[in-house]
Amino acid sequence: MTLRFRPSLTGRVMRALLCAFALVWVALVARDFVGYRAYDEDPSPLGTLAEAVLQSLESLDDASARIALAASDRQYNLLRRQSLPTELRPLLFVAERAGHAPVYRSPLLAAAREGCAGAPARTEVEHAGQRYWRAERSAGGWCVVVLEPVLAPGTVLRLINATLLQPMAIALPLILLPLWLTVRGGLAPLRRFAERIRRRAPDDLSPLDVDLRHAELAPLGEAFDALLARARASIERERSFVQDAAHELRTPLAVITAEAHALTGAADAEAARRAQRGLEAAVARASHLVGQLLRLASLESRGDGSPPAVCDVVALLREVLIAALPAATARRVDIGLDGPDALHAHLDAGALHSVVDNLVRNAVAYGREGGRVDIVLRRVGDTLQLDVADDGPGLDPALQPHLFERFRRGAGTHAPGAGLGLAIVREAVRRLGGQIVLAAGLDGRGTGFRITVPVVVSRPT
DSSP: OOOSOOOOHHHHHHHHHHHHHHHHHHHHHHHHHHHHHHHHTOOHHHHHHHHHHHHTTTTOOHHHHHHHHHHHHHHHHHHHHHHSOSOOOOOEEEEEETTSOEEEEOGGGTTSOOOOOSOOSOEEEEETTEEEEEEEEEETTEEEEEEEEOOOHHHHHHHHHHHHHHHHHHHHHHHHHHHHHHHHHHHHHHHHHHHHHHHSOTTOOSOOOOOOOSTTTHHHHHHHHHHHHHHHHHHHHHHHHHHHHHHHHHHHHHHHHHHHHHHHTOSSHHHHHHHHHHHHHHHHHHHHHHHHHHHHHHHHSOOOOOOOEEEEHHHHHHHHHHHHHHHHHHTTOEEEEESOSOOEEEEOHHHHHHHHHHHHHHHHHHSOTTOEEEEEEEEETTEEEEEEEEOSSOOOGGGGGGTTSTTOOOTTOOSSOOSOHHHHHHHHHHHHTOEEEEEEEETTEEEEEEEEEEOEEOOOO
8 A cells, every 4th residue: 555645854844843933932922921910910010101191281271181181092092002903991091180070081981980099009990890900190289090901811812922923924934944945955965865776786786975965964875885885795705605615515525426436336345335434424524514504604694583591501511512522532532611510691502502512623623632622611790701722733823813714724634624613603602792712722732712701690490
């Protein structure tokens, strides 16, 4: 099924910007609302307005005062409507001479009894169902009362939103458009990069060498080129591996062919037995080589992702030593194990078995006839330390840099094998997440290996 809508980075940025605008709007509304509450609780502005009206009446007679008050009423409320774009009740004014009837009342107070009461402090009163803040000031025989409507919180919020609507509506497209153009232009090199990859041949693993210009996108091109380099190296290793494996298998297959011909054409029973023994040895060698190749391929894969199981490391070592005992007896090699009676840990038992099995077999096969092979197991903090050493002739120094390469064997080596044992050990140690290093042999001679593996040691249940 084809999806009609796919996630878009441009759309995500636009939505993020809209969310940011909404948050800014909320912050501004909250700021203005708090500011209004502070103004609403301050009595001085209304008193200041009453004093300003009072000062304008000092030298006027009643008729002139009535005209001036009507003009002030209209002017103040006009300014109020311009600054607050919504329908609000107007400010109301009352002016009278001391001891006389009011000279001026706002039209909405025509039927009210509002007048001077000698109360200069700001108070709250009600007229026609509307609450007002009331301020009164007296001087020079005049008394002025100013009434300001008390606004409900909902009305205040509506006023603030109406005030913010226009500037925010202007600002939003002016910010969205440049941002959209910037994001779209910034992603253009990425689109060209993807198109260039699509046009490449399936077997083309050469570097892209694409300049993505932007510092944020440059690591993508570098990582892709590094991935191609690893793929080239992996393919080259596999090609070399196949060639070497074919070369190594050619010898036992040729021996099998020759011995099969000798067996079918044997002149007597003794010749047939010799041919049969040679055939069995060649088949065993080929089978061993194929098994090692399969094991190496398995270790080089990423695995099935299953968690390590609890393993008794000491019991595993004993199993390996028992399996190596016939070969050790044939060469009169003494194998010793130094370690605890039991050590349970979470690890890949198969990988550890490959490590110990190959190291012990190599030590027995390439060590000194009638010599020693010692295995030492220790727990050091959160790691297992395993040492395998022999007292044989040791390694050729020229071979040491290539020690863990496939099909690499020392010159003059007559022991059977294809040179895969240490390559398997290296991959198995990698699978275990550990390290392997060349170490000293026994009694100042021979060869040793030290393996350290991080583990979670547990008690048996």
